[in-house]
Amino acid sequence: KQQMEYEKMKEKVLGEVKKTFRPEFLNRIDATVVFHALTKEHIRQIVDLMLNQVSIPLKEKNITLEVTDAAKDLLVSKGYDPVFGARPLRRVIQNTVEDQLSEALLRGEFLPGDIAVVDCDEETIVIRPAAVGMASRGN
Numbered sequence: 001k002q003q004m005e006y007e008k009m010k011e012k013v014l015g016e017v018k019k020t021f022r023p024e025f026l027n028r029i030d031a032t033v034v035f036h037a038l039t040k041e042h043i044r045q046i047v048d049l050m051l052n053q054v055s056i057p058l059k060e061k062n063i064t065l066e067v068t069d070a071a072k073d074l075l076v077s078k079g080y081d082p083v084f085g086a087r088p089l090r091r092v093i094q095n096t097v098e099d100q101l102s103e104a105l106l107r108g109e110f111l112p113g114d115i116a117v118v119d120c121d122e123e124t125i126v127i128r129p130a131a132v133g134m135a136s137r138g139n
Contacts, residue, residue, distance in 0.1 A: 002036075010034040043080045043089060047072050050093050051118075054101070061105075062112035066130065067119075074120040096125040 013034050018026065038046075051072075055065035075096070079089030097118055104127055110116050115130035 006034075006036055009037075037082055038080075038085045040076055040080055043076050043086060044072065046086045046089060047075050047079070047093070050089065051097070054093070054098055058101075058110075058116065061110075063110050064115045065101075066115055066117045068117065071118045071120045071125055074123065074125060097127070100125065100127045 014032060017032065051065065051067050058065050075089070075092060078096070079086070079092040081088050101116065101118075104110060104116070110129060116127055117130045118125060118127050120126065
């Protein structure tokens with residue numbers, strides 16, 4: 001089924017290309033590539049990759065990043081756009097995770113050895129220290 005949808009889409013795209021561009025221009029093109037549309041499963045994998053990148057500077061500070069499945073699901077739903085693919089996802093992660101995390105670090109909410117938990121509260125991403133990390137502070 002998915003292959004048939006792809007073939008239909010490819011046919012439509014190439015038809016539009018032929019309608020839009022002159023044959024002289026099309027003759028200069030070596031190949032045309034029509035990409036498969038990203039599914040929510042693909043977006044979920046991209047979320048994991050992007051969050052791994054977010055965790056790298058935290059690891060240098062000995063802070064662990066944990067992301068709940070609920071938070072990942074929310075990021076997928078906010079960052080998924082069948083037309084634009086994964087592009088909106090970058091901004092969603094920046095605005096909801098990276099910005100909050102940066103502000104929390106500047107406020108001193110996370111210390112070396114802490115675990116930063118990214119979770120969701122209804123439709124909002126929240127970042128909090130894990131109880132385990134807090135216990136090691138001796139507070």
